[in-house]
Amino acid sequence: MTAEINPAQIIDGKAFSAKLVERVAEASASLEAKTGVKPGLAVVIVGEDPASQLYVRNKGETTQKAGMRSDTHRLPDTTTQNELLALIAQLNADTGIHGILVQLPLPAHIDANAVLDAISPDKDVDGFHVVNAGRLAVGQDGLVPCTPLGCLMLLKDQLGDLSGLNAVIVGRSNIVGKPMAQLLLGESCTVTVAHSRTKDLPGLCRTADILVAAVGRPEMIKGDWIKDGATVIDVGINRVPSKDPVKAAEGKTRVVGDVAFEEASKVAGRITPVPGGVGPMTIACLLVNTYTAACRTAGVQPDDLLAR
Numbered sequence: 001m002t003a004e005i006n007p008a009q010i011i012d013g014k015a016f017s018a019k020l021v022e023r024v025a026e027a028s029a030s031l032e033a034k035t036g037v038k039p040g041l042a043v044v045i046v047g048e049d050p051a052s053q054l055y056v057r058n059k060g061e062t063t064q065k066a067g068m069r070s071d072t073h074r075l076p077d078t079t080t081q082n083e084l085l086a087l088i089a090q091l092n093a094d095t096g097i098h099g100i101l102v103q104l105p106l107p108a109h110i111d112a113n114a115v116l117d118a119i120s121p122d123k124d125v126d127g128f129h130v131v132n133a134g135r136l137a138v139g140q141d142g143l144v145p146c147t148p149l150g151c152l153m154l155l156k157d158q159l160g161d162l163s164g165l166n167a168v169i170v171g172r173s174n175i176v177g178k179p180m181a182q183l184l185l186g187e188s189c190t191v192t193v194a195h196s197r198t199k200d201l202p203g204l205c206r207t208a209d210i211l212v213a214a215v216g217r218p219e220m221i222k223g224d225w226i227k228d229g230a231t232v233i234d235v236g237i238n239r240v241p242s243k244d245p246v247k248a249a250e251g252k253t254r255v256v257g258d259v260a261f262e263e264a265s266k267v268a269g270r271i272t273p274v275p276g277g278v279g280p281m282t283i284a285c286l287l288v289n290t291y292t293a294a295c296r297t298a299g300v301q302p303d304d305l306l307a308r
Contacts, residue, residue: 008232008268011154013277017284020153020305024287025066027303031295032067039294040069040096041125041286045103046084046110047077052103059101059283066287069096081110085118092120098297099125099290122296125289127179136182141296143289148180150281151212151233152187158231158270159210163188166207170194170221170258171214176235180212201225213258223263232271234259235278 032038041063045056056072063070073087084102091100100123106112116124121131127145135142155162167189171177177193184191194204195215205211205225211232213221218238226232236258241248257274265271272278288305295302 008265008271009158010265011158011231011233011270011272011277013150013154013272014280016154016157017150017280020281020284021062021066021287023303023305024284024291027305028067028291028294030303031291031298031300035298035300037098037294037298038067038069038096039098039287039290040071040094041099041101041290042071042073042091042094042097043101043103044073044075044084044087044091046075046079047107049105052105056103059286062283063287063290068287068290071097077107079107079110081114084110084115088115088118092118092123095297097123098294099123099286101126101286123293125286125293127289128175133174133179136179139186143293144183145175145179146282146285146289147176147214147235147278148183149285149288151180151235151278152183153285154233154272154278154281155210155231156187162210165189165209167191167210167212168194168205168208169212169214170201170205171212171216171235173214176214180214184210215258217258218256219258219260221259221264223260223267226264226267228267229269230267232259232264232268233278234261234272234274237274237279 028039043056043059045052060070060072091097100119102115104112116128119129121129124132124143127143132142136144167184169177169180172193172195181191181193194201198204202225206227208227208230211230214235216236218240234257238256239253240256242252242254255275292302
């Protein structure tokens, strides 16, 4: 007789993010009613990259849905770096704008680091500025990168108190891996950051109560890498050929994560799907950061959006 396999509980990031946007909308309306400050987000896109255009449109629609001011600045790919920096300076000075996001990638002739560094840290809702990275590292209030923030919200919603849990993060990027480690340290987890030079990566992953995959390699993390009952957060978004040979020959693709979902879901206790897991949380947390920045401008304490 074979043992019964209990499939993992699916962490529905799409449903969670929809409720989070509703809570942001309520909190923003309350802030405006009490202080007259309406949270405002400015998104800047340079060029005509189709994926970026779609993403920016989704951001604008979600921002408006939350009752916030939404400004989108669409610039041609001939825009010079100095012209872009001048726009950022203008947005930094605009008291009605509390969050500034420059959509990446930028054209090759523009230094992305110089542009991101030019954004006021207090309006850096992507959380990429070196000042915000430093604030996070030393435990000060700052704006946190949206994807790790969304991951943390899902974890706390599922597990409650994370104190004492072993967390392994596969990936050490400045956008996800490093800030995720800082956030989990802040929750009193025991944190290990793994990467391409890690020895016995499968063995290390098997020690994790919380496993965060953010390496950008499709289905790299296999089911037998996962500890029984672990919570798996899959940040990866990778396009691979369709399983249907005919569709694959036509160039059709499907989206998968960094975790081999079918295998992993037979071992993990909880797991995020791809799509529908971490992805929707990113835009929702962009609005959280914009609301938080507006509260700080108004001199009031932001609501605890997870407690609402």
